[in-house]
Amino acid sequence: MRLLALTALAISLATATISHAEAPAAAPADVTQTLVAVEIEGSKFWLPGTVVARKGQTVRLTLMNKIPSDPNQHGFAIPAVGVAEVVNRGETKTVTFTAAKEGVFPMVCQLHPAHVGGQLVVLP
Numbered sequence: 001m002r003l004l005a006l007t008a009l010a011i012s013l014a015t016a017t018i019s020h021a022e023a024p025a026a027a028p029a030d031v032t033q034t035l036v037a038v039e040i041e042g043s044k045f046w047l048p049g050t051v052v053a054r055k056g057q058t059v060r061l062t063l064m065n066k067i068p069s070d071p072n073q074h075g076f077a078i079p080a081v082g083v084a085e086v087v088n089r090g091e092t093k094t095v096t097f098t099a100a101k102e103g104v105f106p107m108v109c110q111l112h113p114a115h116v117g118g119q120l121v122v123l124p
């Protein structure tokens with residue numbers, strides 16, 4: 001009976017260790033938002049088009065490319081904060097940065113000038 005209890009304890013400890021190891025390693029961000037690349041009436045957009053943060057906050061954006069037509073890659077860049085990523089169709093990518101300077105900064109698809117981007121608004 002005692003051996004059974006010890007075995008159960010060992011199993012639960014092993015399980016706890018495994019689930020701890022699978023926990024996400026990323027630190028929490030002040031602002032988290034999902035942006036999706038979509039196609040509407042033949043035009044491509046990153047939506048929503050505005051991300052708002054306060055100066056000094058960390059921002060984590062989850063980027064999803066859901067545009068069904070070719071090409072199968074779209075870019076997402078905020079040159080002012082050094083972010084540039086390429087997202088394949090159907091994939092999700094994450095970018096994290098610090099909103100170090102206040103102002104309004106363009107968010108673009110660096111691969112396609114016609115792809116409508118948006119703006120990062122950093123408040124004081």
Ligand SMILES: [Cu+2]
Pocket residue numbers: 044073074075109111112115
């Ligand atoms: Cu694009």
